[in-house]
Structure formats: C-alpha cells, structure tokens
Amino acid sequence: MSEQTLSHLPARMAGNHLTLVFVALFGVVSVGGPLFYLMQPLYIDEGLYLMIGSKITEGALLYQDVIDHKPPGIFYLAAAASQLFGTPHLVLRLLTYAVTSLTGALVYWIGRTLRGRLAGMVASLIFLTGMYLPHFQGYYFLTEQYAIFCTVLAAALFM
Numbered sequence: 001m002s003e004q005t006l007s008h009l010p011a012r013m014a015g016n017h018l019t020l021v022f023v024a025l026f027g028v029v030s031v032g033g034p035l036f037y038l039m040q041p042l043y044i045d046e047g048l049y050l051m052i053g054s055k056i057t058e059g060a061l062l063y064q065d066v067i068d069h070k071p072p073g074i075f076y077l078a079a080a081a082s083q084l085f086g087t088p089h090l091v092l093r094l095l096t097y098a099v100t101s102l103t104g105a106l107v108y109w110i111g112r113t114l115r116g117r118l119a120g121m122v123a124s125l126i127f128l129t130g131m132y133l134p135h136f137q138g139y140y141f142l143t144e145q146y147a148i149f150c151t152v153l154a155a156a157l158f159m
Helices: 003-037 044-057 072-084 088-115 117-131 143-158
Strands: none
Touching: 003 088, 003 117, 044 072, 044 088, 072 088, 072 143, 088 117, 088 143
C-alpha cells in the first residue's frame, strides 16, 4: 500500500463507523419506535377510515353514501386491507411505518445532497424521532404520514 492510501485509512474507518451507527439508529427509531405503539387501541380516525373502507367494499359510493373530508386514497387503501387481511388496522399501521421509514430515507438523501452526509443522517433521525412522538401520532394509520411522504418525494424529485 502506498503512503497516500494509508493516510486516508483512519478517515475511511471513521466514516464507516459513523455509517454503521447511523444505520443502527435509523433501524431502532424506524422499527423499534413504531412497534412499541403497534398494539395501541384503534384510534378514532383509523376506525373511521376502516368503516368507510368496509362500506365501500359493500358497494357504498364514496362522498355520496359515506362522507369524510379526507382524500379518497386512504379509504380505498382501508377497503383493500379490509378485504385482504383479518386485522386490517395492524397491517395498515405496518404499511404506514414502512412509508414513514421510506420518507426518512428520502430526508437523508435530500440532506446529504444539500449539506452533506452528516446533515442527511441527522435530519433523517430528527424526522423519524419527531414522527413517533406522541403529539404527532405517527404510529397510527393516518393521512398525514402519506401526505408528508408525497411532499418529501416531490422535493426529492425536484432536486
């Protein structure tokens, strides 16, 4: 090995350790946090989405026979889960956790692109931690997590 290659070795090792710590923290926050809340009782909005989804599967027309002010995707997602799974709210929560984790990965990519790797790591961990704080209710099957994903995806595609 040349002297130049050896001089960069400690920096590369530190970068690899930082990456391992980030991946571990990302996994703990994006998987451990939501699983802590997975078995919480059904939240009122989740119940409403599932009830409307169930009515849609019975032939009801959205915004005519059943009404809520949310976009239609949430109800059709609930309808599909109601037809496919015995406990649709748990499956929908798991799907929401996956979408939130994907959003966290996009936040990392945007942060890395704009300010560097460390900024992307910090931004994504702050985002994920914030999403699972009780006041933000990121652990329920709600529309906000999907709206945030679409917004962050749009920002990423804009870059």
